Amino acid sequence: MDRIPILQLGENLLVSIQVDMHDQLALTLQDDLATMIVNKGARGVLIDISALDLVDSFIGRVLGNIAATARVLDARTVIVGMRPAVAITLVELGVTWQHMRSALNIELGMALLRADMEDASTALTDTHRAG
Structure with missing residues (x-):
């Protein structure tokens, strides 16, 4: 079975989709990523779709x-x-992503993930102090 490689970079997972996505591959990626988030304790996921020429509504929903x-x-x-x-x-197609942000490239995407982690860390520290 085909799988899309998932790389760990510190607390983040990097997925670079370099093949045409078909429905089963997208569902396998969804399962693999959920498992790796839990197993690796990942705090961020960066998905690079720069090689994709086409994303249909099913693939958009899976993402x-x-x-x-x-x-x-x-x-x-x-x-x-x-x-x-x-x-x-x-x-x-009306595909909306409520829980996902986007960036133009990997560098900007990693900066967003770092900022999210810093914000979460600050919020946790503030909550701990208040309690």
Whole structure:
């Protein structure tokens, strides 16, 4: 069975989708990422879709589900490298991602994840002091 590699970079997981996504591969990625978030204690997930020329409504929904699942598991998700045609298609299809942020490239995406972790750490410290 095909799988998309998931790399660990500190507290983050990096997924670079370099093949055409089909439905089963997307569902396998969703399961694999949820497992790795738990097993590795990941706080962030960065998904690079710069190699994708096309994202249909099913793949768009699965990516949104990945972000929602990660959020429930206390990890943030950033998607990077979206081509303009993919963005336009997702908007036209009405795909919305409530639990996922986007950035133009991996560097900016990692900066968003770092900022989210710093904000979470500050909030935790403030809560601890108040208690």
